[in-house]
Amino acid sequence: MSSCRFLAINGVVSPTSDVPPVSSFLENHPGAYTTSRTHNNASCPLFWQRHLRRLADSTRILYELRPELLFGPQITKFPKPPLSSSSFSSLWESVIPSLVNNSLSKALPIALKERKNGEELAVTALVSGNPNKCNVDEVDEEERALRVLDVYVHVGIYIPPVFGDRENGARLAVVGRGRDVARAKFSDWVKLRKRLEKLRPPLVTELLLSNDGDRILEGCITNFFVVCRKESNGSAGEILSDHRSTCSFEVQTAPINDGLLPGVIRKLILEVCSRRGIPFREVAPSWSNCELWEEAFITNSLRLVQHVQTICVPSSWELLESQTWKELAWEEKQFEETPGVITAEIQGELMRLAGTEGYLTSFLI
Structure with a gap:
């Protein structure tokens, strides 16, 4: 994969050999996202639990206030939301971290093999609503939450600057x-x-x-x-x-x-x-x-x-x-x-x- 960049989509590592830089990737996909990096020779994602909580909160805010920023402009075709607002917050606070970590667990082993000693990994997780799934009518609300989301994890090499230089x-x-x-x-x-x-x-x-x-x-x-x-x-x-x-x-x-x-x-x-x-x-x-x-x-x-x-x-x-x-x-x-x-x-x-x-x-x- 070019420039040691990797992308996992809904738990599957993308087979393409041309993963774009993270800025280009974000420009072409609507949704809530968060970015962190590893620390101590890629042994630890920095403050990862905090990032997952903020990601879930960003997704909730977009869902409730600006759904077009989560699903894209096509969401106007689906006036009925897939989840009730009251159940959204507590449910997706557990669903989103699980989905993100699932994708991250698939991309990390490949990225760790490609990195050189001293390099860290930059990790960007994006949660995007899929308007094509909004008409899915499931009895179980957790299943409905899983179906209307697409989760992307973009991983690339990052060399932290020296503080104080x-x-x-x-x-x-x-x-x-x-x-x-x-x-x-x-x-x-x-x-x-x-x-x-x-x-x-x-x-x-x-x-x-x-x-x-x-x-x-x-x-x-x-x-x-x-x-x-x-x-x-x-x-x-x-x-x-x-x-x-x-x-x-x-x-x-x-x-x-x-x-x-x-x-x-x-x-x-x-x-x-x-x-x-x-x-x-x-x-x-x-x-x-x-x-x-x-x-x-x-x-x-x-x-x-x-x-x-x-x-x-x-x-x-x-x-x-x-x-x-x-x-x-x-x-x-x-x-x-x-x-x-x-x-x-x-x-x-x-x-x-x-x-x-x-x-x-x-x-x-």
């Missing part, structure tokens, strides 16, 4: 408005975020979202955090290095209710802050207060924590809709080239959790 810092640009149906992670977003590419300045590695150009919600594929200094007479270095004895700074990230994806790693970061006594507040970081930002980092399930080196924001938010990046004036905030004290502590604790909250690959095969 000067060349691996993120360069961000605020370019677009918040996503629709933000609480669900769905494949159609891959198409929507492509429209923002015309606004990506050179060297920018991630695009951030904001509804007003000031309060930053999240990235297109990440959650966004800042370490914000409060007014204080002490120096920034003293404040951050002695954070257990001061409340002169806080970690900030936008709350879910502002309209952003409830990232698996985002939730873990808040748990880490609580456990380590790091002050945090769920509030959208405000660009107008960026002079108080001492550190910034982004998170997702592939890179986990990535420190930020630069953030740029267009000077005129009103012109954003019709311009390319060349036609806009930009304001920029720069950070240190290497991770700050708080970012590094959070990353270290997250990696410790990755080793304890494990789900051994061997149990899935």
